Amino acid sequence: RGxxxxxMYLASVLVTGLVLAAIGIIIVFNMYSQGLPDSxxxxxxxxxxxxxxxSNDGTLLAEYAKERRIFVPFRLIPRKVVSAFVAAEDQNxxxxxxxxxxxxxxxxxxxxxxxxxxxxxxxxxSTITQQVVKNFLLTREKSYDRKIKEAIxxxxxxxxxxxxxxxxxxxxxxxxxxxxxxxxxxxxxxxxKDLNELSTEEVALLAAMPKAPAYxxxxxxxxxxxxxxxxxxxxxxxxxxxxTAEYDRALATPLNLADAHESIPHNAPFYAEExxxxxxxxxxEETLYRGNLFVKTSVNPRLQDMMDxxxxxxxxx
Numbered sequence: 563r564g565x566x567x568x569x570m571y572l573a574s575v576l577v578t579g580l581v582l583a584a585i586g587i588i589i590v591f592n593m594y595s596q597g598l599p600d601s602x603x604x605x606x607x608x609x610x611x612x613x614x615x616x617s618n619d620g621t622l623l624a625e626y627a628k629e630r631r632i633f634v635p636f637r638l639i640p641r642k643v644v645s646a647f648v649a650a651e652d653q654n655x656x657x658x659x660x661x662x663x664x665x666x667x668x669x670x671x672x673x674x675x676x677x678x679x680x681x682x683x684x685x686x687x688s689t690i691t692q693q694v695v696k697n698f699l700l701t702r703e704k705s706y707d708r709k710i711k712e713a714i715x716x717x718x719x720x721x722x723x724x725x726x727x728x729x730x731x732x733x734x735x736x737x738x739x740x741x742x743x744x745x746x747x748x749x750x751x752x753x754x755k756d757l758n759e760l761s762t763e764e765v766a767l768l769a770a771m772p773k774a775p776a777y778x779x780x781x782x783x784x785x786x787x788x789x790x791x792x793x794x795x796x797x798x799x800x801x802x803x804x805x806t807a808e809y810d811r812a813l814a815t816p817l818n819l820a821d822a823h824e825s826i827p828h829n830a831p832f833y834a835e836e837x838x839x840x841x842x843x844x845x846x847e848e849t850l851y852r853g854n855l856f857v858k859t860s861v862n863p864r865l866q867d868m869m870d871x872x873x874x875x876x877x878x879x
Contacts, residue, residue, distance in 0.1 A: 598711060601719050604698060604727075609633045609734055611854025612747070613841065615834050617863045624834040626841075628851045632746040636730035640758050643745055644729060645803040646769035650794040652690040653801060656725055660691040660716035691716040693772075694731050738768060739775035740822070752780065754820035762804055763812040766794040780817050788817055830866045833859070 612627035648655045654662050688696065695715040700708055719728065738748035748768050749757050755764070770778055770790035780787035792813055799809040837859055841850050849855065 598699075598715055601695075601699060601715055601722060604694075604719065604723065604731060607698075607731060609744075609854070610852035613850055613853060613855040613857060615837055615857045615859060617830075617859060617861045619863065621863050623830060623859065623861070624838070626838055626851055629743045630741050630747045630751070631734065631743040632750070633734050633744065633854065634746050634757065636726045636733075638757075639730075639733060639745065640760070640765075642762060642803070643733070643757060643760070643765050643768070645801075646762075646765040646794060646798060647729075647733065647745075647772075648690070649797040649801050649803060650766075650769040651693070651772060653797070655690050655729075658689060658720075660689065660718075660720035661713045662689050688712070689716065690732050691719055691728055693736070694728055695719065697735050698731065736772050737775055738771040739779050740781075751822070752819055761812070761815075762798070762808055763791065763795065763815045764818075766798065766812065767791045767817070769794045780819055781822075784817055791817070830861045830863070833861050833866070 612625045615623040692712050695712045734744040742748040742751045778787045778790045798804045
């Protein structure tokens with residue numbers, strides 16, 4: 563009988579604790595739900611994009627932007643790019659409701675450990691949805707208040723938008739180092755390629771960047787970038803996105819990076835500058851540097867090179 567009473571006591575304490583915890587969660591949820599940003603504005607997202615100047619044969623002459631970004635709709639993003647980022651950043655993205663309770667628990671434990679040692683840096687445990695909230699709707703302040711608001715908004719966004727829409731926002735907005743925002747601009751910066759031309763190891767490197775773009779900069783810290791890239795490849799294999807043979811091949815491949823802005827030739831720089839000034843006067847700074855303009859000019863790169871060569875010869879003579 564004594565044992566039965568003890569277990570009944572434990573059960574009552576447990577039930578009471580769960581009820582109090584639930585009440586506490588409801589109170590906190592209601593308190594932090596007041597005055598949150600409107601997540602509806604994500605439906606009309608207009609990303610800042612680059613203005614790109616092209617010659618009359620389609621050669622890229624110049625780019626002008628405050629943020630190097632080229633927007634691409636989700637339907638045109640290769641599946642392996644999506645898989646790499648999901649494997650690296652949010653393994654349970656397609657099954658959770660915007661927040662990952664186990665990820666939050668791991669982050670909470672790590673933060674308690676950090677405070678106990680005197681180091682006051684917080685780790686996130688954020689899902690991709692929470693990162694969208696942080697990038698679009700909240701500040702980047704590291705605090706528990708912001709994390710709670712982030713979690714509430716993530717739940718709301720998941721109820722409103724499809725997983726594909728959330729990924730479209732994320733993959734076009736995420737900062738990936740070297741002044742690039744979004745996967746298209748990053749693919750061009752690091753590899754001089756379009757998204758659909760990237761290999762498995764190349765998409766893994768892009769997916770390695772969001773964790774710490776400066777620390778994993780492949781040009782300045784190639785060893786750290788390679789280690790992180792290989793971690794992402796391992797996650798992709800574990801989650802079934804690539805088979806063992808592809809994993810082994812990609813793992814054995816070194817970092818093969820393009821030179822910075824290799825894809826942009828130096829044809830007619832003075833001509834391009836005149837076009838930039840004309841665009842600035844006609845459309846204003848905001849449109850020029852954030853309007854995602856496609857500008858086709860009349861310059862002919864072949865004739866321009868011939869004229870440059872002739873002018874130099876004449877000056878030397």
